[in-house]
Amino acid sequence: METNELLWDVSAEQSVIGAILLTDACLPEVERELQAGDFRLDADRAIYQAALALERMGAKIDPVTILDQTAKMGQPVSRDYILQLMEITPTAANVSEYIQIVRRDVLKTGLMDLADGIRDSVLGHTDPTDVMARTAQSLDKLMSQGNAGRLSTPAEIFSAFYRQRDAIDSGDAKGYVCTGYTALDQLLGGGMLNSGLYLLAARPGMGKTTMALNIADRVAQTDPVLFVSLEMDDEQLAAKRISRETGIPSQKLLMQPLSEREYADVGKAAKELSTLPFYTNNIPVVTVDDIGMLARGIGGLRLIVVDYFGKIAPPPSARRAGRVEYTTEISGALKNLARTLKIPVLVLCQLNREVEARQDKRPQLSDLRDTGALEQDADGVIFLYREDYYAAQNTVDPNLPSLMEVHLAKNRHGCVGSCEVAFSMASSRITGVSRDRKGSRPAAQLRLEGT
Template sequence: MMPAVHDVVPPSTIEAEQALLGAILTNPEALDRARDHVRAEDFFEDVHRHIFSVMCERRDAGDAIDWKLMKAVLGDADLGGMTAGAYLARLASEAITVVGAPGYARMIADAARMRTVLETAQAAVARMTDGSVHSPADYATHMIEQLDEVASAGLAEHARRVTLGSSVASVLARVEQTRQGLAPRGAPYGLPKLDTATLGMRPAQFIVLAGRPGMGKSTVALHIALAAARRAGAVGFFSLEMGADELSERVLAAAAYDPRSQEPITYRAIAEARSLSPEAMWRLQEAEKACAEVPLWIEPQSGLTLAQIAARARQMRLRAERRGIPLAAIIIDHIGLIRPSKRYQGNRVQEMTEITTGLKGLAKELGIPVVGLSQLNREVEKRQDKRPQLSDLRESGSIEQDADVVLGLFRQGYYLEHKADRTDDEEILLFNCQNEIEIEILKQRSGPTIRITCFCDVGCNVLAEVAR
């Protein structure tokens, strides 16, 4: 038999409260990381709530948080028969690291929100059983108001309801920081002209990387992933098409690339292995060392649903925060391989609409850019100029509609390589452009649409901007 609502024990995380307070007492920097996630009123124990409040006040005032201060704060508080000194020693023994502070702070805040849910349910039951008659709409309105705050607390800061005044103040503060060179830009694409034109991959953006097969989508995606992981934080790479080994071969080839060497190391050569020289092996070993600390996390399972991708992206964010770094971006190769729900089974246009809308929603929820690779339809092949257009996006206009940025990829060398009976002029053109790729901003909500030309060695998985 289920317990009555009034008999349920309020959720609490006493051990987490003690561990967090102990961490702050040991290293006050833990407080700076925890305050983004927890407030004093979230603590279950009155004495813990009081300690945290004083810690925040002292930190804001620039004063030290030490044992002498805390003993004075505790005073005659009921500590279960323990002295103030003994209780502080216990907190220190339970302490976690500074890096773990955000995780424990979230646990405390989540328990507080669960208590709010329980109290709301208990209050609703009490009102409904007090003998008086109320409108069902009154009950529902009251509960919605109470629970909406709990639901909103789980959103990224940028996605919560704000007033116009606080929003414009936040924008102006960011403008001032940017003018002083203090505000972070979006996660980098790793291509200077593209970063300048777009301000980088900005939080909450859904970015589409589009091209026909053979245009180098995976090469560009891995270049972006590595650039962001090296300079902005952790990157989650959902490889729905290639396995982890195949993807890692490409990363190794890029990391081992040396334009001065007479021996290029392609990812196919890495896969074959037997033809690699001792010098190539040395370069690969050095590349392995360089890659070891890059927070690029590969998720190689195929056939994932949007819900599974979202759940794993949230796990990646928690993992990144435990390591003291942000989750900078997630990349999905490619969105056409995301397994749709059964809601619109058989209607590919509606299925794709559901997926792209969900990816945009995930970007907003996590407050990070989400990059999705997309195939273009075959109409491209019927045109003389095969450069991509927005109308070429495959299967649904929702991709164009939901995307904040669409980047189209084009390699003229690919088409010339596969053309029979090339003329002399085409042979010269192929020689000049076989390692070139064009990246064109086909759509950008808040910026210019430009085209840049890059050096691209697809076999070595290398991309670099061409100076012109």
């Protein structure tokens, strides 16, 4: 076997093609990074070229259409080989990793070929000046190949913009994901921007998880959502969601007997919620890479929610670094994840006790300083604040809704400002608020809009 053959991981190449066959959603990412000539096997190259041709025609990409298209292009492949690729590919969720292995092998092979060429030229008594000149040209070409998919030309930049506009104008796609809260969406300019990183921050117990669950379920009414919970088990999340639908306190759902009527209400709510494309993690410790793999396994995913930032495990390479260093790395990885998947990532963030040392305890952007570069990386920062959170114990009735201030403190693509919602602690329900001309009202008199 030639040395260059040893540098080539055939399983990675086949897994890239297998991922395309499993889901054409990964084709744009492959197209950005790899060219047809990067595939060493003739059959893999033919399948990739057929997939690109089908994409340009707007046709569906699946094993049947690939078989037909390769035959039309004079490069037929066997049905058995296509089935083999789909069988040996572990998951399309890891296509980014497969792509990087292929890119690495292409560059290694190119360098070995270049080294062989230099050696042959020198031994063949070619003028050293000519050898260096040709070597420099070859290195430039190899470096350009290494940057393939990493640089966008001016034409590509505006092509991407107009593709997005075409999708929006045709109704095929939106540039944002609505939170489901009208006042907050208006502040955001419509909703959370695709590829955007958003923070939902507050003190512990203020209602972050409840707000995030409400947003996630509203999005899940039409599109798949991944809710990564690093604090609560599935049964606890389910209890909070059922509580919102039934009005039965989540504490009772988890710890106390229920009446026949309550069981009936719970069954009805659980049946309705179980139809929503709302996915959670079943592993208690995850890195950002783990979140990415979970996300890539969900077709049509429109939102990732992570509860919460402080519980995300650092990558192995950063575990010996200081807290600031690895939180900065996690923050950057979350932003990269949003950009790669082109969907919003909403991350819950817990503020420290210094907030409570101030007379005005409303959160400020400076309260995020312990989270590395999170504020800098975020496209939007949303703070939650409730006055009754700081009221004397036993003076607040958890069965009555209270005002929650929702403050958009940072918005990279629009204005900032505040709105109010009604928070019902016992039932985990957060709703819009309708006010009369007199302004604020006692909690018991709040008029709620929607559910």
